[in-house]
Amino acid sequence: MTNHHRKTIAAIGSGLLGAMLCYRAPAADAGVAHPAAPAVDPAVLARIREAAMNSDWAFRHLTDLADGIGARLSGSPQLVSAVIQVAELMRSLGAQVALQPVKVPHWVRGEEQAELVNFPGGPAGATQRLQLTALGGSSATPAKGLTARVIVVNDFDELKARSQEVRGNIVLFESRFDQQLADNGYASQAYQQAGMYRFNGPSAAAALGAAAALVRSIGGANFRLPHTGLTRWKDGQAPIPAAALATEDADLITRLAASGPVTMKLILTPQTLPDADSNNVIADWPGRERPAEYVVVSGHLDSWDLATGATDDGVGVIGAAAVIEVMRQLNLHPRRTIRFVGWTNEENGGRGNQAYFDSVSKTIDTQAAAIESDDGAGRSLGVGAAVTNDSLTMLQPVLRALAPIGATVLSHHDDELGSDIAPLQEAGVPGFAPLVDSRHYFDYHHTAADTLDKVDPLSFKTQVATMAVLAYYLAELPEPLPRFKISP
Ligand SMILES: [Zn+2]
Numbered sequence: 225m226t227n228h229h230r231k232t233i234a235a236i237g238s239g240l241l242g243a244m245l246c247y248r249a250p251a252a253d254a255g256v257a258h259p260a261a262p263a264v265d266p267a268v269l270a271r272i273r274e275a276a277m278n279s280d281w282a283f284r285h286l287t288d289l290a291d292g293i294g295a296r297l298s299g300s301p302q303l304v305s306a307v308i309q310v311a312e313l314m315r316s317l318g319a320q321v322a323l324q325p326v327k328v329p330h331w332v333r334g335e336e337q338a339e340l341v342n343f344p345g346g347p348a349g350a351t352q353r354l355q356l357t358a359l360g361g362s363s364a365t366p367a368k369g370l371t372a373r374v375i376v377v378n379d380f381d382e383l384k385a386r387s388q389e390v391r392g393n394i395v396l397f398e399s400r401f402d403q404q405l406a407d408n409g410y411a412s413q414a415y416q417q418a419g420m421y422r423f424n425g426p427s428a429a430a431a432l433g434a435a436a437a438l439v440r441s442i443g444g445a446n447f448r449l450p451h452t453g454l455t456r457w458k459d460g461q462a463p464i465p466a467a468a469l470a471t472e473d474a475d476l477i478t479r480l481a482a483s484g485p486v487t488m489k490l491i492l493t494p495q496t497l498p499d500a501d502s503n504n505v506i507a508d509w510p511g512r513e514r515p516a517e518y519v520v521v522s523g524h525l526d527s528w529d530l531a532t533g534a535t536d537d538g539v540g541v542i543g544a545a546a547v548i549e550v551m552r553q554l555n556l557h558p559r560r561t562i563r564f565v566g567w568t569n570e571e572n573g574g575r576g577n578q579a580y581f582d583s584v585s586k587t588i589d590t591q592a593a594a595i596e597s598d599d600g601a602g603r604s605l606g607v608g609a610a611v612t613n614d615s616l617t618m619l620q621p622v623l624r625a626l627a628p629i630g631a632t633v634l635s636h637h638d639d640e641l642g643s644d645i646a647p648l649q650e651a652g653v654p655g656f657a658p659l660v661d662s663r664h665y666f667d668y669h670h671t672a673a674d675t676l677d678k679v680d681p682l683s684f685k686t687q688v689a690t691m692a693v694l695a696y697y698l699a700e701l702p703e704p705l706p707r708f709k710i711s712p
């Protein structure tokens with residue numbers, strides 16, 4: 225998945241820089257006055273950046289995970305293998321590894337087929353095959369399928385206005401992904417706008433008696449690929465069959481439905497099995513002075529089942545692991561412990577982050593900061609930070625250290641920077657993410673095309689460099705950054 229943050233970007237330094245409100249770190253020779261003795265040695269930060277940029281460790285181990293194991297949905301044997309593989313990898317670096325037990329949902333995809341069997345202008349007996357994929361949490365149709373009329377709605381207001389037509393029919397939510405937002409650096413916002421129909425549309429349709437619900441796929445590249453993802457049901461609500469249509473097929477149905485009734489035959493046979501055993505992988509790189517204070521650096525181990533999850537979230541979890549590799553290579557032990565977490569079950573339950581939060585909630589002050597990478601494989605543009613205003617000044621040395629690779633933007637947020645670190649952030653832990661060029665992330669997100677070739681090795685290195693410099697800096701600061709609570 226991705227984080228769901230709504231950006232509120234603030235500027236620091238001399239003033240607001242127009243609408244983007246970003247801060248660009250000054251060049252080292254810009255004549256800006258710096259404190260006499262930096263809290264963290266800039267030369268060390270530069271060595272960390274260079275070590276990350278000169279290493280192919282992360283890409284090699286991403287290849288092992290994505291190609292060598294493949295798709296890693298919760299409950300699958302592949303996710304079990306990924307836990308073992310990443311735990312071994314962290315042990316091989318000399319980190320202290322613990323496997324945190326987590327019970328995870330176990331939903332498995334079945335057959336998925338759909339065709340239009342009656343549509344305006346269609347010759348008798350003609351059908352049109354559609355491209356679709358079940359949403360996580362979907363229930364099954366009868367094995368032979370169900371046949372019903374499709375009711376196309378643009379939004380929840382229209383669903384309400386046409387609620388009398390819904391019972392026994394298939395509702396299609398025609399909610400569009402705004403690629404222009406994504407092109408301008410607001411991919412998360414575009415995802416959130418369209419995503420609320422995937423998350424909540426099927427439940428709303430079920431409440432009105434719909435036989436099934438479809439959503440337009442959330443993505444910006446139209447190669448007739450359906451994008452899966454989680455849909456949510458209300459407590460006690462019986463799920464209905466729910467799927468995402470390729471955008472082209474959503475358009476087709478919308479055009480046809482404008483001229484008359486459209487009838488679809490739909491077969492979906494997913495199953496929900498009993499919860500399965502899984503683990504968060506926790507690997508500590510002990511701090512030299514305050515080993516019981518932690519800077520979490522993380523990504524999620526699980527993926528959807530349609531592809532190998534190279535970008536969602538192979539780059540995040542292996543990129544976070546690579547932070548420890550950089551520390552090992554340079555033999556650096558900052559003041560605090562850097563704690564790698566490979567989260568389980570980010571995609572369809574969030575049980576991993578809940579288990580971790582439960583384990584630290586009584587000692588939450590030991591969690592000094594939390595970083596999550598889950599925004600795809602694009603180049604790092606800088607750092608996203610959910611911190612107090614005063615902390616922004618404190619973070620300037622990180623941006624200065626990253627200036628040679630162009631990762632100079634500090635983006636200030638007041639909400640979650642990753643769904644797995646959100647509970648920590650809600651409890652006051654300062655939250656961070658690499659700020660990633662994600663304009664093309666949703667081309668492949670949750671599709672059969674999320675494969676290793678989508679990862680540019682150089683861009684991936686910039687993400688590792690960003691996380692490594694940031695994690696070291698946060699772990700080395702004499703005092704941790706002030707607490708900053710986001711609202712749930
Ligand atoms: Zn993800």
